[in-house]
Amino acid sequence: MREVRRVFLGDSLTSNLLAEEGDLVADFWEGGSDLYGWSLGSYCVDRVPIFLRERCCLGTLRWDLVEVDVSVSVEGLESAAAEKLGDLSTTVVGLGGRLYIPAKPACSYFRRLRSDSRAQRLYSPIVRVDLELKEVTTYHAKIRFSELVNTLPLHYFLLKSGLESLAEGLGYSSAHVLTLVAESPLRSFSKLFVGHRGYLTGCVISYGEEPLGRLLYAITPLSKGVLKEDLAAKVVGELKRLKVVSGPVRLLRSFYVKYFRFHGDPRRALEELRKYGVLSVGRYGSWSELDLCTICEAP
Known part of the structure; x- marks a missing residue:
């Protein structure tokens, strides 16, 4: 021992x-x-x-640190976006305006x-x-x-x-964070909340430019902490239908956040x-x- x-x-x-x-x-x-x-x-x-x-x-x-101007928008209904991710006003995910990044x-x-x-x-x-x-x-x-x-x-x-x-x-709620590099019409440092009930994706965050394209993060809430089969492929398909991503995806990484939001x-x-x-x-x-x-x- x-x-x-x-x-x-x-x-x-x-x-x-x-x-x-x-x-x-x-x-x-x-x-x-x-x-x-x-x-x-x-x-x-x-x-x-x-x-x-x-x-x-x-x-x-x-x-x-670099100061950036972060814009926040909603595609679809705000109520539907809130149903997916809850109140994010107290977290960095929901913040907009003048912020800092490394x-x-x-x-x-x-x-x-x-x-x-x-x-x-x-x-x-x-x-x-x-x-x-x-x-x-x-x-x-x-x-x-x-x-x-x-x-x-x-x-x-x-x-x-x-x-x-x-x-x-x-208690807690879980989420899946998909990191990808691809071409995107979204401006750098912007957050798009997806308010369509037929979509799994809750939020897309456009970050900085990488040598191969734009760095994007797609956050998908998971019910009961269960990782859905082929979730990454489904999310990429949704991003293309939303015209958030165009052309080939040059980097794709999945991250399961078991403790995304805390309850209790x-x-x-x-x-x-x-x-x-x-x-x-x-x-x-x-x-x-x-x-x-x-x-x-x-x-």
């Missing part, structure tokens, strides 16, 4: 900002964070579009932050967390800790910790975890819609 003073669950932005030499960061796999991106040789493409309300994370992520893909800054970290790392699925014995058991190791910081989804962590009763009041009040669960000496932080760990600026300022 390994003994570590402080264990961080989740190879997240929060963990990489807080973990110090001698600490252990544990996750299912190296690319577990939403910010890790898609690898394309020595280059990476973000899995999700990054928009910031203000200039932030300048010292922590050491990135350059000058380079956010995944490149996040990977640099990880490479600079001196914390130990363990990539192995978690079997259980024993808060009484202060032990984390994975498929390949057992770790005893003095302090535990959780940044994994709160609902998931509670189940792994044997606190099912606290997880019962928490996490305060009781977070309070109970503090009694065990456990901090559950970050967007997933706190079960709240924290943006990157808030996360960077937290440490």
Whole structure:
């Protein structure tokens, strides 16, 4: 059994900002964070579009930011678009106007932050967390800790910790994010909400220009967290029918976001975890819609 003073669950932005030499960061796999991106040789493409309300994370992520004017429009009925994705006014997905984006893909800054970290790392699925014995058991190791910081989804962590009763009041909705590069008539940095009830696609975000075309993100809500068969092909077909995409698709990557939106009040669960000496932080760990600026300022 390994003994570590402080264990961080989740190879997240929060963990990489807080973990110090001698600490252990544990996750299912190296690319577990939403910010890790898609690898394309020595280059990476973000899995999700990054928009910031203000200039932030300048010292922590050491990135350059570019100010952009983001337009938001609806194709079809606003009520139908709201039925798909709910109220997005509190999230970066629904924001418009003057916003900031990283000058380079956010995944490149996040990977640099990880490479600079001196914390130990363990990539192995978690079997259980024993808060009484202060032990984390994975498929390949057992770790005893003095302090535990959780940044994994709160609902998931509670189940792994044997606190099912606290997880019962928490729910979530899932989504599929399709990243593609293709020609598109949409202007750069625009958001199109699809208000047609016969379409699976909920929102299309036109990002910046890539060497092979426009970088686009199509967000599709999933009922009951079930990934539909051949969803990527169906979404591409919808985008072409909407004339959002023309010509060949030169890059296509699918990302399943199990915990896309949070439901339920996490305060009781977070309070109970503090009694065990456990901090559950970050967007997933706190079960709240924290943006990157808030996360960077937290440490």
